[in-house]
Amino acid sequence: AQTVTQSQPEMSVQEAETVTLSCTYDTSENNYYLFWYKQPPSRQMILVIRQEAYKQQNATENRFSVNFQKAAKSFSLKISDSQLGDTAMYFCAFMKAFGNEKLTFGTGTRLTIIP
């Protein structure tokens, strides 16, 4: 079974600064996907970024980028130039590439952007 660990329950950062959220996972699979989802106070889950394990290049989406270290089973999210609208719960998640397509989530990191 796959497990996803987020070791930072809460973080805060000043507006415009950069913050990195940590995520580690455990799996015996070689092909899989990793995700970061954002859940703002509205509780709507929003996809932030997606990484395919077979791609060595780290995914980026505007101010959001990941540091994917496959050997270390690490998948951190970096938010640059943080904005007040980034305040949310952030969940790291894992999905096998083939077979049962279940998404396994970590317990989340509550990020607060301070004005």
Next chain:
Amino acid sequence: DGGITQSPKYLFRKEGQNVTLSCEQNLNHDAMYWYRQDPGQGLRLIYYSQIVNDFQKGDIAEGYSVSREKKESFPLTVTSAQKNPTAFYLCASSIRTGASSGANVLTFGAGSRLTVL
């Protein structure tokens, strides 16, 4: 606009009652999922379905039941056997693997908050 609709947004249940949460999607997605969210525990998978008339138990299926009679619909029933049903419930859907570049990305509904009185 395409999306996932969950209803009701808020639901109150007396102990011993069954309740059904609705989830409808018009995204033409094959797979649908139900997750439960409790504080400090992230999202836990209850049931999922990859095709019509077929579904599998997730990690916490006890006390819940589902059906998948139509591609667009995946209702969740919280039965009286569920010991602690008060939680936030999220429905999601996705295109199956390999269908497109969006494959494996889950799209979520706005959620339903169930409170047992």
